[in-house]
Amino acid sequence: MKRFVALFLALVMVLSLVVTVHAEDKIKIGISIWSSTDTLGSECKRIIDAAAAALGVETQWVDQAHISEQVTASAETLALADCDGIIICNSASAEMGSVIKTCDENEVYVAQFFRVIDPEANPDEYAQACASKYYVGAVHESEFDNGKTLVTILGEKGCRKIGLEGWEPGDATFLGRWNGYKAGVEEWNAAHPDDQIVMLEPQYGRTTTDTGRQAAEAIIDANPDIDALIVAGGGGDTLLGAIAGIEAKGLTGKIAVVSTDFLPDLDVKLETGAMAAESGGHYADPFFAFLMVYNAIKGNYETSTEGFYDMVFPYMFVASPEDYANYALYFTGTELPYYTDEIVNLAALPYDELAAACGALSVEDVVARHAK
Secondary structure, eight states: OHHHHHHHHHHHHHHHHHHHHHHHHSOEEEEEESOSSSHHHHHHHHHHHHHHHHHTOEEEEEEOTTOHHHHHHHHHHHHHTTOSEEEEOOSSTTHHHHHHHHHHHHTOEEEEESOOOOTTTOHHHHHHHHHOSSEEEEEEOOHHHHHHHHHHHHHHTTOOEEEEEESSTTOHHHHHHHHHHHHHHHHHHHHOTTSOOEEOOOEEOTTSHHHHHHHHHHHHHHOTTOOEEEEOOSSSHHHHHHHHHHHHTTOBTTBEEEEESOOTTHHHHHHHTSOSEEEEOOTTHHHHHHHHHHHHHHTSSOOOSSOOEEEEOOOEEEOSHHHHHHHHHHHSTTOOSSOHHHHHHHHTSOHHHHHHHHHHOSHHHHHHHHOO
8 A cells, every 4th residue: 555655646746747847848928018908909919819829838918118118127027937038019229238138148039029120220239139149030010111101192182281190209110100201201292393291290199098189189289280190100099099189179081190000990980081091900010020939949940140030021001991891801800810720830930931921911811811
């Protein structure tokens, strides 16, 4: 009997050890994001949660509101929480110096989403990213082209005096979009010397509904003759506030609003004139950053001390209810652009093929894969 009990206890200890080893072997990825609950952030969370479930990955989320100190602290928090990797949407590129240092010291892989470090604007951080074994890379959009396209849409809709609402001074993504807006204005004015567009200097609406509304109202009060407002982004709540401010002034449909961040009721906003056009559909951007870090952790994507992976994600543009209907069919509600089996297959791709899949994502691509 004693021998049986001893064998039983030994077996229990072995099984406990096996369970512990498996628990320790489970990959854990941290997500540092401005908000996991606003319009865009909640969509990002939905697709990352789906990826984590499909791949058996544990996640930990930190909301940092794009406040510099909180962005850098989030990397420390996630590293101390035993994350194997982190994906992060920083605010200013200068913050990445601290983030990369934290990840190097703790041997934690990190990738940016919605962001990339500009080698000209931030040469030190760019060199640090290239030299880091743990900086995997970045998934981002061409913000310059995005901004240029939105201004061109406004020009074609007859708008000639445009207000501009950013969300945070110095934010890397906003600066990219702003350069695109300015280039779009310059190109339009060069082609239409007798029909010029004027764009105002930006005011900043942070990332909340209240501050977004205050900024929009201040722009209109100071410039009552504007016929368009660009709400550059900020997660969606900034835009909702701006729309509310315009509506309160009785100017819905009189001020053409464009933005980057799809709203859940964008079809209604387009039909009522509250929105003139929008670019977005990019919530799958962090999904690809997640897969990059996942593969780096598993040893499938070799990291370099002389460079990093740079993946460009495509924007989608809608300027009518008809445009949005096609997008809504496969990107909103209960649907995601990838099913569970597709997520598993994407995670097994080499980097070049994953980057190609990222670049190919569109409404047409999803329809071709999912149409019954």
